[in-house]
Amino acid sequence: MQVDDILGRLEKIRKSGQGWIARCPAHDDSHPSLSIKFTESGRFLAFCHAGCTFEEILQALGLRKIAIIGYSEHVHVSREGPTMEQIEAQKKAIRLWKNSKSARLDHPYLIRKKIQPHHARQIGESLVIPMQDARGDLWNLQFIHPDGSKRFLMEGRTTSLFTVLGEPSEVGRIFISEGFATGATIHELTSKTVFVAFSDTNLPPVGHIVRRVFPRADIVIAADADPGGESYSERAAREINGSVAYARRA
Numbered sequence: 001m002q003v004d005d006i007l008g009r010l011e012k013i014r015k016s017g018q019g020w021i022a023r024c025p026a027h028d029d030s031h032p033s034l035s036i037k038f039t040e041s042g043r044f045l046a047f048c049h050a051g052c053t054f055e056e057i058l059q060a061l062g063l064r065k066i067a068i069i070g071y072s073e074h075v076h077v078s079r080e081g082p083t084m085e086q087i088e089a090q091k092k093a094i095r096l097w098k099n100s101k102s103a104r105l106d107h108p109y110l111i112r113k114k115i116q117p118h119h120a121r122q123i124g125e126s127l128v129i130p131m132q133d134a135r136g137d138l139w140n141l142q143f144i145h146p147d148g149s150k151r152f153l154m155e156g157r158t159t160s161l162f163t164v165l166g167e168p169s170e171v172g173r174i175f176i177s178e179g180f181a182t183g184a185t186i187h188e189l190t191s192k193t194v195f196v197a198f199s200d201t202n203l204p205p206v207g208h209i210v211r212r213v214f215p216r217a218d219i220v221i222a223a224d225a226d227p228g229g230e231s232y233s234e235r236a237a238r239e240i241n242g243s244v245a246y247a248r249r250a
Contacts, residue, residue, distance in 0.1 A: 010023065026053075035048075035135065044063070054081040103127055132164075140156035140161060
């Protein structure tokens with residue numbers, strides 16, 4: 001099935017980033033709530049922000065049994081998608097983020113790390129960092145407590161999520177850091193854009209996203225100088241043709 005055939009089955013469709021937004025065919029959608037995308041491998045991904053399942057979307061589009069594999073011109077319908085737990089965590093993240101307040105400049109973690117809050121916010125005593133996907137959708141939050149301990153929303157998505165410090169450009173240097181403090185320090189010292197991956201295991205997937213969007217950029221992985229950081233940063237650098245710089249833990 002052609003990509004245009006699937007797009008032709010949707011109403012009120014408009015381009016959004018690397019995908020489209022349209023009315024969800026699985027419910028009475030007065031305000032377009034369906035995000036769709038066709039991956040480089042030709043898979044069709046769909047997510048309804050009103051809560052319709054991927055199966056319901058496929059059924060409404062008449063695509064349940066489609067399995068045509070192709071690239072660019074043809075589509076393979078994938079059953080990949082967020083779990084119900086991840087969807088619930090996303091709803092909670094959006095609600096908490098909307099109710100959060102600007103981070104205080106005298107937060108103990110910011111003072112200890114000697115960094116600015118940038119777009120971090122605060123709930124109670126915890127800093128709150130937004131975790132977005134490549135489309136810009138908020139999926140999870142990282143909470144940084146005054147003692148430096150960190151946590152995410154339980155059962156929330158983390159893979160391939162990041163936060164961005166600065167405005168990326170098509171050319172020039174872009175950094176990818178493991179943590180927010182390292183990323184903030186790099187951005188403040190160099191004025192370069194930094195993608196914060198939140199963990200060493202997330203360096204490769206975030207690296208692939210950055211390379212795909214900025215194919216001509218000079219990408220530097222700023223990883224922690226520990227076994228995990230070294231392993232995953234070197235793997236990411238090999239896979240995306242980037243380089244590695246190790247950050248000493250403060």
